[in-house]
Amino acid sequence: MSPACGAAAAVLALTSSLVLGGCFATTGSVEAGPATTLTTSAPAADAPGGTTGDAAPGSATSTDPAGYAVLETDETTGAPITYSPCRPVRYVTHLTGAPDGVEELVQQAVNVIAADTGLTFTDEGPTDEVPDPEREAQLAAYGDDAWAPVLIAWTDDAAIPDLAGDTVGLAGSQAYTGSEGRSSYVSGDVMLDGPDLSDILEGPDGEAQVRAVVLHELGHLVGLDHVDDPTQLMFAEDNPEVTEPAAGDLAGLAATGAGPCVEDLATP
Numbered sequence: 001m002s003p004a005c006g007a008a009a010a011v012l013a014l015t016s017s018l019v020l021g022g023c024f025a026t027t028g029s030v031e032a033g034p035a036t037t038l039t040t041s042a043p044a045a046d047a048p049g050g051t052t053g054d055a056a057p058g059s060a061t062s063t064d065p066a067g068y069a070v071l072e073t074d075e076t077t078g079a080p081i082t083y084s085p086c087r088p089v090r091y092v093t094h095l096t097g098a099p100d101g102v103e104e105l106v107q108q109a110v111n112v113i114a115a116d117t118g119l120t121f122t123d124e125g126p127t128d129e130v131p132d133p134e135r136e137a138q139l140a141a142y143g144d145d146a147w148a149p150v151l152i153a154w155t156d157d158a159a160i161p162d163l164a165g166d167t168v169g170l171a172g173s174q175a176y177t178g179s180e181g182r183s184s185y186v187s188g189d190v191m192l193d194g195p196d197l198s199d200i201l202e203g204p205d206g207e208a209q210v211r212a213v214v215l216h217e218l219g220h221l222v223g224l225d226h227v228d229d230p231t232q233l234m235f236a237e238d239n240p241e242v243t244e245p246a247a248g249d250l251a252g253l254a255a256t257g258a259g260p261c262v263e264d265l266a267t268p
């Protein structure tokens with residue numbers, strides 16, 4: 001689906017030589033309808049080891065007067081694809097491999113994104129589910145009649161090759177097009193590189209830096225793309241001075257929380 005995720009996935013070298021990662025699974029739109037099988041495309045991962053800098057020219061990350069960019073737009077309406085604000089964003093957390101003490105940092109980041117988007121995030125607790133780059137939006141483990149909750153998973157580059165090298169996180173969501181013809185995100189995942197983030201945690205201003213990475217990835221989760229402005233949290237490269245959403249980020253987060261209230265998002 002257009003330049004969104006794939007282009008944004010160009011890898012980003014951080015000044016700290018770690019990479020904030022990019023979008024992950026935004027191409028998984030599935031169509032409603034009894035004759036249509038639920039299928040989700042394999043997520044487009046970042047391209048670790050790629051060039052430094054932001055996304056490819058001409059992508060959605062080109063200078064945006066709004067101060068933010070979105071990963072995907074609805075093919076019918078041209079509006080950003082978002083989570084439906086009248087449904088909670090349910091999430092589970094896989095903590096194995098997490099550095100000590102980061103559970104609170106993740107919770108803080110979720111709270112910030114919830115406040116800045118207006119979306120409701122519902123913590124459904126820990127999970128043993130391991131991250132999978134081809135994770136589908138509907139999983140038997142969570143029942144046939146519900147979308148899988150968002151998975152926030154601590155992992156490493158041995159398990160998730162796209163986290164190899166300097167990439168510290170990947171995130172994205174999967175859209176579903178209900179019978180109303182509107183696409184909304186219904187599930188997604190955030191993968192955090194435990195060893196890399198453990199190193200950051202032990203460095204200067206570690207907690208704020210790790211929280212900033214989680215905030216950046218949650219920004220992707222709710223639909224934000226990278227921007228070219230280094231003063232924004234959604235800038236592709238790490239800027240240790242930016243640990244909270246800045247003006248463009250805030251505008252983007254507000255926009256991702258202001259999508260249509262789509263009621264018809266039951267699983268097919």
Ligand SMILES: [Zn+2]
Nearest residue numbers: 020021022023
């Ligand atoms: Zn990113």
